[in-house]
Amino acid sequence: MKVLIIGGVAGGMSAATRLRRLNEKAEVVVIERGPHVSFANCGLPYHIGGTIEEREKLLLQTPESLHARFNLDVRIQTEALKVNPEEHIVVLKDLRSGKTYEEKYDRLILSPGASPIRPPLPGIEHALTLRNIPDMDRINRHLENSRAEQAVVIGGGFIGLEMAENLVHRGLKVHVVEAGPQVLAPLDPEMAALVQKEVVKQGIKLHLMDALHSIEDQGKRVVLKSGETIPADLIILAIGVKPEVALAKDAGLKLGERGGILESDTLQTSDPDIYAVGDAIEKINLAGEAGLIPLAWSANRQGRLIADHISGRTIHVGHQLGTAIVKVFDLTVATTGLNEKQLQKSGRPFAVVHTHASSHASYYPGAETLSLKLLFNRTTREIYGAQAIGKEGADKRIDVIATAIRGGILADELSDLELAYAPPYSSAKDPVNMLGYMAENLLEGLPTVQWHEVNPEDILLDVRDPHEYTRGHLRGAINIPLNQLRSRHQELPAGPITAYCQVGLRGYLATRLLRQLGHEVRNLDGGYTTFKLGRPDQVTEPVKS
Amino acid sequence: MKVLIIGGVAGGMSAATRLRRLNEKAEVVVIERGPHVSFANCGLPYHIGGTIEEREKLLLQTPESLHARFNLDVRIQTEALKVNPEEHIVVLKDLRSGKTYEEKYDRLILSPGASPIRPPLPGIEHALTLRNIPDMDRINRHLENSRAEQAVVIGGGFIGLEMAENLVHRGLKVHVVEAGPQVLAPLDPEMAALVQKEVVKQGIKLHLMDALHSIEDQGKRVVLKSGETIPADLIILAIGVKPEVALAKDAGLKLGERGGILESDTLQTSDPDIYAVGDAIEKINLAGEAGLIPLAWSANRQGRLIADHISGRTIHVGHQLGTAIVKVFDLTVATTGLNEKQLQKSGRPFAVVHTHASSHASYYPGAETLSLKLLFNRTTREIYGAQAIGKEGADKRIDVIATAIRGGILADELSDLELAYAPPYSSAKDPVNMLGYMAENLLEGLPTVQWHEVNPEDILLDVRDPHEYTRGHLRGAINIPLNQLRSRHQELPAGPITAYCQVGLRGYLATRLLRQLGHEVRNLDGGYTTFKLGRPDQVTEPVKS
Numbered sequence A, B: 001m002k003v004l005i006i007g008g009v010a011g012g013m014s015a016a017t018r019l020r021r022l023n024e025k026a027e028v029v030v031i032e033r034g035p036h037v038s039f040a041n042c043g044l045p046y047h048i049g050g051t052i053e054e055r056e057k058l059l060l061q062t063p064e065s066l067h068a069r070f071n072l073d074v075r076i077q078t079e080a081l082k083v084n085p086e087e088h089i090v091v092l093k094d095l096r097s098g099k100t101y102e103e104k105y106d107r108l109i110l111s112p113g114a115s116p117i118r119p120p121l122p123g124i125e126h127a128l129t130l131r132n133i134p135d136m137d138r139i140n141r142h143l144e145n146s147r148a149e150q151a152v153v154i155g156g157g158f159i160g161l162e163m164a165e166n167l168v169h170r171g172l173k174v175h176v177v178e179a180g181p182q183v184l185a186p187l188d189p190e191m192a193a194l195v196q197k198e199v200v201k202q203g204i205k206l207h208l209m210d211a212l213h214s215i216e217d218q219g220k221r222v223v224l225k226s227g228e229t230i231p232a233d234l235i236i237l238a239i240g241v242k243p244e245v246a247l248a249k250d251a252g253l254k255l256g257e258r259g260g261i262l263e264s265d266t267l268q269t270s271d272p273d274i275y276a277v278g279d280a281i282e283k284i285n286l287a288g289e290a291g292l293i294p295l296a297w298s299a300n301r302q303g304r305l306i307a308d309h310i311s312g313r314t315i316h317v318g319h320q321l322g323t324a325i326v327k328v329f330d331l332t333v334a335t336t337g338l339n340e341k342q343l344q345k346s347g348r349p350f351a352v353v354h355t356h357a358s359s360h361a362s363y364y365p366g367a368e369t370l371s372l373k374l375l376f377n378r379t380t381r382e383i384y385g386a387q388a389i390g391k392e393g394a395d396k397r398i399d400v401i402a403t404a405i406r407g408g409i410l411a412d413e414l415s416d417l418e419l420a421y422a423p424p425y426s427s428a429k430d431p432v433n434m435l436g437y438m439a440e441n442l443l444e445g446l447p448t449v450q451w452h453e454v455n456p457e458d459i460l461l462d463v464r465d466p467h468e469y470t471r472g473h474l475r476g477a478i479n480i481p482l483n484q485l486r487s488r489h490q491e492l493p494a495g496p497i498t499a500y501c502q503v504g505l506r507g508y509l510a511t512r513l514l515r516q517l518g519h520e521v522r523n524l525d526g527g528y529t530t531f532k533l534g535r536p537d538q539v540t541e542p543v544k545s
């Protein structure tokens, strides 16, 4: 059995090592165009920023180490030029000698990854992208040689924000340009607003709803679609990646709508002797739709699964949650499953709860606000997704919810998860439990209203204390503090009420109370905090005292 | 509907507030013997140590605040003396006036908690216990007045170790005395050994397999069973708690074998109009056995469930994992489900995997070793429990596994959990995924051997590098580094081999390889690291160079 693997990093090398573990006799050849294999793509921005000081730390393996341990035939600086599926042959080119030669295979694994998108705009050749070690070295050299003071990052996605942060750490003044109305597209807008606040707080100039028009003056000036120009010593292009499918397409393998390689649930392409893995392929999300989920977890996992299948084991790849996480300065931003946009598109009926909880017991030092959003089916109670943002514990809560989704745990059953509690780590009711309770109340029929649904015709009832109300409230809201509601509810005008507090808890208590007292009332989910993130124009200016 | 609640802290007050949320008209009376309600028991040690500076932070609510918000009738310094189930009456005593009176109820909730165990030993009156605010104040006063320099903590459980740590923070020299062979009984011994190392490293003198014999010299000297005496300025007794069942017993309610109040899965006692919750009741663990799980999560959760049931909702309490966590200086120690001792007792066939992973990508600064243990059924693959110890990320992994257990995810399916990965948070294969892979390999029949099973007759093969071998190895082991095994395996004597490395990964690779080369070989699970923790006497002394 001879297995040829194209691409020697996450997906490809995971397949190679597992193949060897299962089969000492298989011939395993790994072809890699670049000068490195098995490097830590995900660490690249952090070496630029200086957090990861030693460049060597990013080079996890070498062809030699992989040969010594796994008896792999790893050929770097070798490009696969063409696949001939009928004859089971790949044409390879040694990029050092320029020589071209052929290699036979019994099974072929494509793990060519993805390449940064480069729109054909004037001056685009001056923008640098980041995908591999040479890219990183190039950026570092540029920074060293140019004594750069100001950088423009095009794209407010995961890699764009990581680069922006790391350039700030390196002492640059940084602009981020994002064509969409928000950063980090997997988040819903009111959650992304929290990230934007952080980015701006850290001194980054954020240009939303604006895009690159051209690069002028030998790469020293960025011109935006809006006409704005920004002087730049360094321009990073990070508007996304596109699957590397040239080889696959040329070989006649089926591609999907989203431009990735199309596969069966055994990770075989339309040619059963050719497998594909990683950023190059299309994956199925929780809504059953094909999408690109260019993340390391699935590349590593599916690389292993391919090796299993080639070795005669049964595998089955189902849908993928696309759990993702990114550090943005002091914040951790994490998400799993589907967001509102995806749910709307898929036509699924969903409900939402937001909370702004304490990352651990509030009486124990260091507790930080953790903003959480849960999306679930209003009828079947199935969890669709979640988003978490905070300085502490966001990763934990998203991992728990991702696990809950995988285990078929329903939204209201999150309350029943026995999570570890001691004051430094959580509360006796963990924020995830709280999401479960909130979901239960909503499913029971206790009405809530989302930040974008607030009806200005409703009576807006602020149940916080007067000093909170004074600091800022929903335009038109009246204030009766929760603890006075039992005795003062007669003051409320007739008509439907939207009650709210700071994060939703007191608003919920008010809703329970007022309903029993005969009022028609809904609670503003996530309270003033979520509302203000989503509709900052609809709250009073902070009154400075 | 009149509901009387005895005990105004975790279980009782959770029931009271939920009752009010569901029913504005119910009469809810909360009876509390002590001077405080709704306080943060779990924070008490940290105020003694000074981490939680303000005492007020521990007092989450007062009778007044609970009246204002929830219209509760909260009576502190009032003791319930007797329950008369037939007449639905409780006899109460106002501890300030000394007056006794009766109160009727429709439903009664017992949430009296547990009290620290006090063995009748000579001088025991000099030992202080910690359960509530007055206890804490007493310890603090003692510390202030006596200018204590040395403390003895009797008991190496959760509260014992929390107290020990906090007394160290307060500048005391601390001894911990534990009758058993290890601290933290829910852990298995090789895992507890890690905690013991930390405790000793932090300057605590640990006395295992020794117990309190008597306290002499007006509380200034502790005498142990072994005969050893320790001078003491402060003696803390923390050998566990026993359920407060006097009222329940006297009222004729059924008690269980473990001494707690016995209940149905609707949290009703043998009298259906009387519910009980919290530390006073018996719970059913994953093995179906009754036990005491005196933790805040279940008190809070079940308090709410009782209110639901009283309000006519359907509830069902199943078994409990007993997920628990404690900070021990720089370490986090967390556990869920069953440990080896419990599994052995219950007669369930189980398998174990250990790993010592990196808490996040090892190339990103701050990564720390995270030791994990997973227990599962060898046939059904059901997860039974897990233990985690490390400086970072132990809480997250235990919460994920607790969720997986609740969701019926099988041991090998842990590999398929899509957990959030970026370098500051995890690895592309999270340590929990790795447990899944390891479980899969074991279930597939790839043999491992546990630290306590190593057969000294076996050929012990150390596959680490020579410098690791030299630093310390299993007595009698030979050394062939993994990367030389393909070419040197003929050197191996005939007979069954136990291969090992530092944490188990290279030993696993060696096992895969050697089996294919025709050897009979097993991998030492958890490697040298776990072995040394469990059997420190069976390794060579570190060779100082």
Ligand SMILES: Cc1cc2nc3c(=O)[nH]c(=O)nc-3n(C[C@H](O)[C@H](O)[C@H](O)COP(=O)(O)OP(=O)(O)OC[C@H]3O[C@@H](n4cnc5c(N)ncnc54)[C@H](O)[C@@H]3O)c2cc1C
Pocket (backbone or CB within 6 Å): A006, A007, A008, A009, A010, A011, A012, A031, A032, A033, A034, A041, A042, A043, A044, A045, A078, A079, A080, A081, A111, A112, A113, A114, A130, A131, A132, A159, A244, A247, A277, A278, A279, A280, A294, A295, A296, A297, A299, A325, B421, B422, B423
């Ligand atoms: C800066 C950066 C940060 C990231 N951070 C994260 C993160 O925090 N978390 C996360 O989950 N993911 C992150 N990712 C994504 C993650 O690295 C990828 O999802 C993963 O590497 C995909 O694996 P792959 O095997 O599909 O592709 P790659 O790892 O990109 O490997 C593909 C390899 O194939 C080679 N190749 C392509 N075509 C040919 C050819 N014709 N012949 C020979 N060789 C060829 C390429 O040179 C390349 O080295 C990050 C990526 C980058 C660039």
Ligand SMILES: Cc1cc2nc3c(=O)[nH]c(=O)nc-3n(C[C@H](O)[C@H](O)[C@H](O)COP(=O)(O)OP(=O)(O)OC[C@H]3O[C@@H](n4cnc5c(N)ncnc54)[C@H](O)[C@@H]3O)c2cc1C
Pocket (backbone or CB within 6 Å): A421, A422, A423, B006, B007, B008, B009, B010, B011, B012, B031, B032, B033, B034, B041, B042, B043, B044, B045, B078, B079, B080, B081, B111, B112, B113, B114, B130, B131, B132, B159, B244, B247, B277, B278, B279, B280, B294, B295, B296, B297, B299, B325
């Ligand atoms: C120091 C300490 C640290 C802890 N740390 C943690 C931790 O980190 N994590 C965790 O999960 N758990 C922890 N716990 C345990 C947790 O506090 C308990 O599990 C929880 O409080 C149990 O709730 P409960 O309602 O059953 O009892 P309690 O909260 O103890 O409340 C019982 C109340 O009933 C009152 N009472 C008893 N009898 C009568 C009577 N006859 N009449 C009137 N009143 C009566 C008592 O005065 C007491 O205030 C800790 C406990 C202590 C003491």
Ligand SMILES: CC(C)(COP(=O)(O)OP(=O)(O)OC[C@H]1O[C@@H](n2cnc3c(N)ncnc32)[C@H](O)[C@@H]1OP(=O)(O)O)[C@@H](O)C(=O)NCCC(=O)NCCS
Pocket (backbone or CB within 6 Å): A008, A009, A010, A011, A013, A014, A017, A018, A021, A037, A038, A039, A040, A041, A042, A043, A060, A061, A296, A300, A304, B354, B355, B356, B428, B429, B434, B437, B438, B441, B503, B504, B505, B508, B526
């Ligand atoms: C480095 C690389 C080749 C490693 O691949 P790998 O050998 O599959 O992975 P690991 O070294 O993590 O080892 C995992 C194996 O060890 C086993 N293992 C791990 N810890 C173990 C332990 N303590 N005891 C026993 N076995 C253990 C696992 O079961 C698994 O084996 P299996 O797949 O046969 O079940 C590959 O991950 C790679 O190229 N990574 C860099 C690129 C990348 O991932 N980039 C994106 C992220 S930055």
Ligand SMILES: CC(C)(COP(=O)(O)OP(=O)(O)OC[C@H]1O[C@@H](n2cnc3c(N)ncnc32)[C@H](O)[C@@H]1OP(=O)(O)O)[C@@H](O)C(=O)NCCC(=O)NCCS
Pocket (backbone or CB within 6 Å): A354, A355, A356, A428, A429, A434, A437, A438, A441, A503, A504, A505, A508, A526, B008, B009, B010, B011, B013, B014, B017, B018, B021, B037, B038, B039, B040, B041, B042, B043, B060, B061, B296, B300, B304
């Ligand atoms: C303080 C105490 C009375 C609080 O009880 P509680 O009111 O049940 O709990 P919380 O204040 O956390 O509020 C939870 C409620 O608010 C709801 N809620 C929480 N956040 C919300 C939000 N953002 N929006 C809407 N509702 C929210 C929950 O759904 C829940 O209501 P439900 O039970 O009706 O579903 C009780 O926990 C207590 O006495 N604690 C101290 C003692 C203790 O627990 N000790 C051990 C640990 S130290």
